[in-house]
Amino acid sequence: MSRASFTSAIGLVIEREIMVRVKSRAFMTSTIISIVLFGALVAVSGALPTLFSSTDKVAVTSAGAEAMEGSDDVDLVTVESADEAKDLIRSGEVTAAVVESDDSPVGYSVIAERSAPESLTGALSEVPTVQLLDPDAPDPVLTNFIGLGLGIVFFMAAMTFGNTIASSVVEEKQSRIVEILLASTSARVLMFGKIIACTILAFAQIGLTALSVLIGAAISGNDLVLGKVAEPIAWFIPLFIVGFVMVAALYAAAASMVSRTEDLASTSSPIMMLIFLPYMAVIVFSSNESVMAVLSYIPFAAAVAVPMRVFLGTIEWWEPLVSLVILAGTTLLALLLATRIFERSILRSGPKLSWKQALTRS
Known part of the structure; x- marks a missing residue:
């Protein structure tokens, strides 16, 4: 053949x-x-963010701790300054921070990497100023x-x-x-x-x-x-x-x-x-x-x-x-x-x- x-x-x-x-x-x-x-x-x-999300860790200074008092949806991590909070955010140890701010009308502001967690903003009684460290982060x-x-x-x-x-x-x-x-x-x-x-x-x-x-x-x-x-x-x-x-x-x-x-x-x-x-x-x-x-x-x-x-x-x-x-x-x-x-x-x-x-x- x-x-x-x-x-x-x-x-x-x-x-x-x-x-x-x-x-x-x-x-x-x-x-x-x-x-x-x-x-x-x-x-x-x-719905993916909700499915994959867990309790958010949030860094707080003394003013931030007062603003977050009574909140059960976040895990608070106490820090001494806004700079320390930013370091924790960049390292991924916390998702956001609530710190005192003279520029904010409510006396405190939220710092986050790319967006503020909804569980955090929803827990605050007044809408604060939000500072994003890297809004284009993945x-x-x-x-x-x-x-x-x-x-x-x-x-x-x-x-x-x-x-x-x-x-x-x-x-x-x-x-x-x-x-x-x-x-x-x-x-x-x-x-x-x-x-x-x-x-x-x-x-x-x-x-x-x-x-x-x-x-x-x-x-x-x-x-x-x-x-x-x-x-x-x-x-x-x-x-x-x-x-x-x-x-x-x-x-x-x-x-x-x-x-x-x-x-x-x-x-x-x-x-x-x-x-x-x-x-x-x-x-x-x-x-x-x-x-x-x-x-x-x-x-x-x-x-x-x-x-x-x-x-x-x-x-x-x-x-x-x-x-x-x-x-x-x-x-x-x-x-x-x-x-x-x-x-x-x-x-x-x-x-x-x-x-x-x-x-x-x-």
């Missing part, structure tokens, strides 16, 4: 993989749920939402479509369909076709979800999503695509090392940890600029860490480019590694191989 050309062969593999997934009820259901869920979350985003609620949102998108896409590739490879090995396929094409074409097909599907699913988010933002009038999040998302897209190709290639290699679906977890679990641990590090250390700077250059964390730093304004213009170059280089190495393992292991049956065995066996 003559082999098809590289272009036609890889096109057939891509078409086959896409049609199989599109016809899958599980895939369509997960896509619809993702679109509806994220769109609905943004549509009701006006909303911490939106910052957390971006980190969690982008992280979930990347993590779920990598896990879902990575397992899709892995399951497809193992099923074809078990049914011996792979032997028929390799009679008319090469193992490299088969692997690359699966990776490209799943990348297209993942990007299409995320694109529809992003469209749903924009519609939800328009409905709720959320200009933060429509405006401030645009640049972080613009960097997330190329980082996601390159990073996803890396993950997909590793999953294809992991699947080629086993002959039974039951053994797949043992070879794919290291990949899952490589995705999960950096993602958790981004969430845990989101407020630590030094750690986030390091995570920006770690391939499995870059897709989330870089957009978060772009939103916070703590990143230089060249850093996302360097991060993308490092990620692209790592992805190229992953593709070379995965191709070597896939070609050596795809036709092998019997006991599962370890990563070391797959790399060293001739």
Whole structure:
């Protein structure tokens, strides 16, 4: 049987993989749920500050303490001066401060970073003068939402479509369909076709979800999503695509090392940890600029860490480019590694191989 050309062969593999997934009820259901869920979350985003808020800590001088007397909605922290209160606000230890002020008609004023908490202004019997230290500071609620949102998108896409590739490879090995396929094409074409097909599907699913988010933002009038999040998302897209190709290639290699679906977890679990641990590090250390700077250059964390730093304004213009170059280089190495393992292991049956065995066996 003559082999098809590289272009036609890889096109057939891509078409086959896409049609199989599109016809899958599980895939369509997960896509619809993702679109509806994220769109609905943004549509009701006006309630997010309330959902994420807790009791506010407020610094007070002697005059501020008198003004806040009897309030149960805030936790008071006594300070000696307005300067001390400002230091606590900048460090994040308190959300605002109430201090004496000769310029205020009520004798005291409120100091805050970007906006005065509603629980504080509502507790004051008279409306004071409000001084903002940094009115353009990023909303911490939106910052957390971006980190969690982008992280979930990347993590779920990598896990879902990575397992899709892995399951497809193992099923074809078990049914011996792979032997028929390799009679008319090469193992490299088969692997690359699966990776490209799943990348297209993942990007299409995320694109529809992003469209749903924009519609939800328009409905709720959320200009933060429509405006401030645009640049972080613009960097997330190329980082996601390159990073996803890396993950997909590793999953294809992991699947080629086993002959039974039951053994797949043992070879794919290291990949899952490589995705999960950096993602958790981004969430845990989101407020630590030094750690986030390091995570920006770690391939499995870059897709989330870089957009978060772009939103916070703590990143230089060249850093996302360097991060993308490092990620692209790592992805190229992953593709070379995965191709070597896939070609050596795809036709092998019997006991599962370890990563070391797959790399060293001739």
